[in-house]
Amino acid sequence: MTKPRLWITRRLSDATLERAARDYDVVVNYDDTPGSAADLIAASHEFDAIIPCHSEHFTAEVVAQFGERLKIVANHSVGVDHCDLPALKARGIAVTNTPDVLSDATAEIAMLLMLGAARHAVAGDRIVRTGAWDSWSPAFMVGKQVTGARLGIIGMGRVGQAFAAKARGFGMDIHYHNRRQVSEAEAQGAQFHDTVESLLGVADFLSLHCPATPDTVDLMNSERFAMLPQGAVVVNTARGALIDEDALMAAIDSGQVMAAGLDCFKVEPGGNPDFAAYDNIFMLPHIGSATTRTRDAMGFRALDNLDAFFKGETPGDKL
Numbered sequence: 107m108t109k110p111r112l113w114i115t116r117r118l119s120d121a122t123l124e125r126a127a128r129d130y131d132v133v134v135n136y137d138d139t140p141g142s143a144a145d146l147i148a149a150s151h152e153f154d155a156i157i158p159c160h161s162e163h164f165t166a167e168v169v170a171q172f173g174e175r176l177k178i179v180a181n182h183s184v185g186v187d188h189c190d191l192p193a194l195k196a197r198g199i200a201v202t203n204t205p206d207v208l209s210d211a212t213a214e215i216a217m218l219l220m221l222g223a224a225r226h227a228v229a230g231d232r233i234v235r236t237g238a239w240d241s242w243s244p245a246f247m248v249g250k251q252v253t254g255a256r257l258g259i260i261g262m263g264r265v266g267q268a269f270a271a272k273a274r275g276f277g278m279d280i281h282y283h284n285r286r287q288v289s290e291a292e293a294q295g296a297q298f299h300d301t302v303e304s305l306l307g308v309a310d311f312l313s314l315h316c317p318a319t320p321d322t323v324d325l326m327n328s329e330r331f332a333m334l335p336q337g338a339v340v341v342n343t344a345r346g347a348l349i350d351e352d353a354l355m356a357a358i359d360s361g362q363v364m365a366a367g368l369d370c371f372k373v374e375p376g377g378n379p380d381f382a383a384y385d386n387i388f389m390l391p392h393i394g395s396a397t398t399r400t401r402d403a404m405g406f407r408a409l410d411n412l413d414a415f416f417k418g419e420t421p422g423d424k425l
């Protein structure tokens with residue numbers, strides 16, 4: 107039987123590429139550059155399947171130019187805001203993602219950002235690294251304590267729950283807002299707020315874990331930043347679209363927000379150059395899921411979805 111033709115748009119983990127080569131007639135973009143609209147359109151004529159990352163944009167305009175061959179887009183990501191799902195569905199193209207497997211790695215990065223933002227990681231590292239650390243005082247780099255503080259989580263899905271589990275280890279008092287209240291087994295005692303506004307009032311630390319959708323663009327705007335307790339710390343490991351970045355800087359300038367920890371930005375790659383002036387914005391370049399174990403698990407999950415599809419079954423993560 108001829109193997110389905112698969113295009114892998116980016117350099118996935120070695121274990122993933124090995125397994126893909128075993129089971130598919132695979133072409134890998136070893137250059138590891140993001141696939142352009144033209145690349146995607148060309149691939150839709152030549153391949154039965156694509157494993158893309160969030161760096162490839164399946165807009166309605168691009169999908170409208172697709173050929174007949176492409177049958178499935180098996181994303182190597184949990185977020186699918188780079189895919190116009192109705193447009194792909196209208197073309198009869200199946201779409202899958204990779205939930206679950208990256209929750210812990212992403213929650214770890216959220217914890218790193220929360221702690222780093224609260225405890226002056228950027229300025230502290232710089233002062234030691236540059237040899238500028240020439241004095242010490244009890245009033246020096248005093249931060250905000252995480253242990254026992256109130257944490258607000260927006261988006262109590264898999265990553266939100268994984269982050270809550272880690273925050274419980276810090277004795278945090280956990281509150282959340284989600285489209286629907288989660289079960290007690292999932293909430294593990296976290297207190298539900300039926301509005302974002304209600305949650306913000308108790309969020310000494312705020313962590314975003316919801317997807318980017320038309321409804322959540324600029325979820326954190328100037329009105330909402332003003333609802334946080336004075337000196338709150340804001341963490342975003344979900345999507346840059348969720349934060350109005352000018353409003354964040356204004357909230358930091360006014361002292362409403364003490365610090366922020368960000369793994370994602372409106373513009374990626376690159377981030378917001380204006381943030382560089384803020385030592386109290388601790389930043390990472392969208393590496394929430396970037397551990398060896400999780401990269402393998404994401405690649406394997408995407409391949410599991412493809413295997414099911416080409417066996418005539420419904421992939422476990424079909425959207």
Ligand code: 8YV
Pocket residue numbers: 158159160161182183184185186208392393394395396
């Ligand atoms: C990935 C992510 O690094 O899964 C997601 O939605 O944002 C990240 O974990 C990236 O999307 C890989 O394609």
